[in-house]
Amino acid sequence: MEDVSAVSSAGERTRSRVRYFVLFMLFVVTTLNYADRATLSITSSSMQKELGLDPVQLGYLFSAFAWAYVAGQIPGGWLLDRFGTKTVYAWSIALWSFFTLLQGVVGALPVAVLAGAFFLCRLMVGFAEAPSFPGNSRLVAAWFPTAERGTAAAIFNSSQYFATVLFAPLMAYLTHAHGWRSVYFVMGGLGLVLAAVWLVVIHDPKSHPRISRAELEHIERGGGLVSLEQKAVAKAPLQRGALKQLLANRMMMGIYVGQYCITTLTYFFLTWFPVYLVQERGMSILKAGFVASLPAVAGFIGGVLGGVISDGLVRRGHSLTFARKTPIVIGMLMSTSMVVCNYVDSQWLVVAIMSLSFFGKGVGALGWAVMSDTAPKQVAGLSGGVFNTFGNLAGITTPIVIGYLVKESGSFAAALVFVGANALLAIVCYLLVVGEIRRLELKQA
Template structure:
């Protein structure tokens, strides 16, 4: 019979070589799938001018096409967290990879505007599981105290993929055609899906030792079982000002970020008169800066939180400062005559945009009750991608009627409103009292004050 001393029991468990190997494989696959995810959604932006010329689309129609992905992606965000918990990230993300890769390849075969919209909607549905599944993978394979760094790593895949898109895809578009850019990236996604199914395993399907289980459970509360979240609990989140502040705030942050994500290559070729190959290099620089921003933001947010008594205020303030920086540097990016100055300012904006996004996700963990972190995070992300859906449309029509300068200034104003929503509305955490508890209270008893 195995015996364990009290000293050994209280000591902090460490990861076994098998756990470390599984962590490295999981993170590597998440970074690769996340980069392909953003490479696929960025193909339309890189091939913007070629597609408009080939299909005879106006700037306004291209704005609608650029936003079609975001609408389906936003609407599918809310159920994906529950699906990742129910069926596991291996099956959910694997199925999503196959669906979005087929939709991406179909984009290279379409001949009409309508069918292109259908392909982009399918792409949004397929890509929706990526980040909820990634969060679940980190929760599965990393103990509570070690989840910050892997979360920053898988989030950094989004600017990495966006940075690679103009470098890789502009060569494909120039050397072959925009259709081959879609087909090649779709084929790459199928390969990644096969590798994902071959190498990744959810830990509940692995035979873990007692010490390995102790390591993965380290830092989790013991003896406290959070009640299961009901629809009433989820709906009750909307009765709090904090929820609306986060939803509106992320709307502004993602709106400005998605103006650059969807229109930057076209802006550089149309407004700045750069060649497609030069645009491919110039458009990649800001997103490599965003990659650094995503990696560093989680660490910085943790740093300032350690010196603060109010975790919500410190996380919120980090997001607000980053968003105000986005606003400040977008103005010279729009007005500067020098292409070099414009690219430098845009690089700072994208760095701060990815930092703001990481801080906003960290805010959800501080503001939500423990059993509703994913629910609050998905509501915030839903608001963000409503902004991401509107940004390409509004930008396209403003650029078509006037120019990109008022489009960028409009986006900066919307981001400023979002920063103020965070600052003024997100004041305190949402109380743990559930909708069930509120319903069970005596009818004459006043409800608790809401945040």
């Protein structure tokens, strides 16, 4: 093994746990990432009354983030491969936080132009957030051995649920007590502080000042790509034909389409779920903000549990294919339970069913672990970008489709069927299309 000059000499014989701190930072950053996406779902009822928006217009406003987020995925993945995760991610956090804060500023504009300016800000938030999840995938691939990767990816991915648990009540309170614009000032300010912290504490495995040689060897022996970031710093050119090979591979396409279906569930909970509680179930905005956190708690528990189960199966000798697919299939089956809400009236029963559905969604949300297992080493960022492009197309289609369904039917019944059907389609992708889960080797041009 080559000399690692940055490894702490005091810890040569003792395995440090620096990778867990890196995972903690991923969890914190991704929590804020999802909270900033969800700001509109909490403030939308107040904005809808003030601006006179109908469900379809609100659906398009919800989708603004995803249009730019999807457009930025492949460029964002290329930037990560080209310039390294630390620098690109720091710029990403700072920019999305700035445009989150700016949404509060444009809230002071006249009503006639406010909606358009707000739409543009949401677009820019989406574009700035584009490198975040491919960056998460790169850091997990670099910092964690294969047998720990499922849990690590599940933990950072479960932050989407924790974001609702932590921030939905806060944002509901701010909207109720200080108006919807205050939400954007507070959330944007938090992100700008976090961007500065990220630059100070994040490093790649081979240059981290506190990692021991024992931990570095443990990561590398277990399949961690410890030199991944150093290759990025070397500015390796984008391999020609890499994108074409990714899209032509059956396994990768099955994973990509499956992620679209799973992310449809995510965007229902991120966008229309609080509106569903207010308009379909008669809750106040303040109550809906707190109630929305209950399914999110279940989703968080399910998200962590799915990764733990998957890695446990790997350690017990099961194939990576079986270990990743089993929680995905079981979790998606549980997610279809949300359709039962169409047949019950009790608020507490609706919340219980949605909690079960969100728990299942968490268990099955192992797409980023699968991506860390399968992405070609040379283009890990690009592959993550393509994966997230497919997944977040659901951020465009889901809010708009649900907006039309609600407007035409006057209820959310068809919307819940639409979301549940996507969970079933995700199962089909993983069982019938993906096949064996393994790292894709690119053919040289």
